[in-house]
Amino acid sequence: GAVVSQHPSRVICKSGTSVKIECRSLDFQATTMFWYRQFPKQSLMLMATSNEGSKATYEQGVEKDKFLINHASLTLSTLTVTSAHPEDSSFYICSARADATYEQYFGPGTRLTVT
Amino acid sequence: AQRVTQPEKLLSVFKGAPVELKCNYSYSGSPELFWYVQYSRQRLQLLLRHISRESIKGFTADLNKGETSFHLKKPFAQEEDSAMYYCALRGSEKLVFGKGTKLTVNP
Numbered sequence: 001g002a003v004v005s006q007h008p009s010r011v012i013c014k015s016g017t018s019v020k021i022e023c024r025s026l027d028f029q030a031t032t033m034f035w036y037r038q039f040p041k042q043s044l045m046l047m048a049t050s051n052e053g054s055k056a057t058y059e060q061g062v063e064k065d066k067f068l069i070n071h072a073s074l075t076l077s078t079l080t081v082t083s084a085h086p087e088d089s090s091f092y093i094c095s096a097r098a099d100a101t102y103e104q105y106f107g108p109g110t111r112l113t114v115t
Numbered sequence: 116a117q118r119v120t121q122p123e124k125l126l127s128v129f130k131g132a133p134v135e136l137k138c139n140y141s142y143s144g145s146p147e148l149f150w151y152v153q154y155s156r157q158r159l160q161l162l163l164r165h166i167s168r169e170s171i172k173g174f175t176a177d178l179n180k181g182e183t184s185f186h187l188k189k190p191f192a193q194e195e196d197s198a199m200y201y202c203a204l205r206g207s208e209k210l211v212f213g214k215g216t217k218l219t220v221n222p
Contacts, residue, residue, distance in 0.1 A: 034210065093158075
């Protein structure tokens with residue numbers, strides 16, 4: 001079946017630094033990928049839609065300069081949290097939509113802790 | 116705007132009992148509805164979608180456009196069904212999730 005990987009699975013960084021999270025579709029092409037944020041015991045909140053070769057579309061209230069998204073190929077999207085603050089600590093989940101089937105597959109998530 | 120409401124945060128039933136997880140949606144066009152499941156320490160995975168009208172692991176869900184509902188049902192719950200269940204709606208391009216219902220099936 002289709003697999004989406006995320007790297008790293010967990011990361012701890014200091015306030016003010018930047019951290020990059022990678023999302024890869026391992027065996028299918030995904031022109032469109034999505035980034036979600038999940039707070040403890042809460043639902044997934046869509047942050048942005050990432051399209052290969054074009055600018056990401058951010059949801060209302062999500063700072064595009066803080067959460068930089070790059071979708072450079074049909075199998076890779078990256079989310080960079082810039083100048084991280086403790087309130088950015090969260091679980092970040094990516095999802096890739098298969099071009100062939102339109103089905104959306106989810107990565108295992110990345111736990112970010114900002115100290 | 117797309118909106119998904121799951122009124123129950125927690126649902127607890129005994130093994131063998133019927134279970135129904137409620138989902139209501141709001142969308143002006145023709146939506147696609149999905150149920151996703153997240154078992155403990157695992158990633159989110161698709162359980163079923165309204166278009167395929169299939170039954171997965173004994174679960175079914177019928178789209179009721181009049182009531183704007185897509186409730187998930189299973190006649191006889193099993194302990195391994197214990198998980199977080201998310202109802203989701205895809206309107207245009209993006210998939211929007213409800214807040215989820217944690218189902219616990221007790222022995």
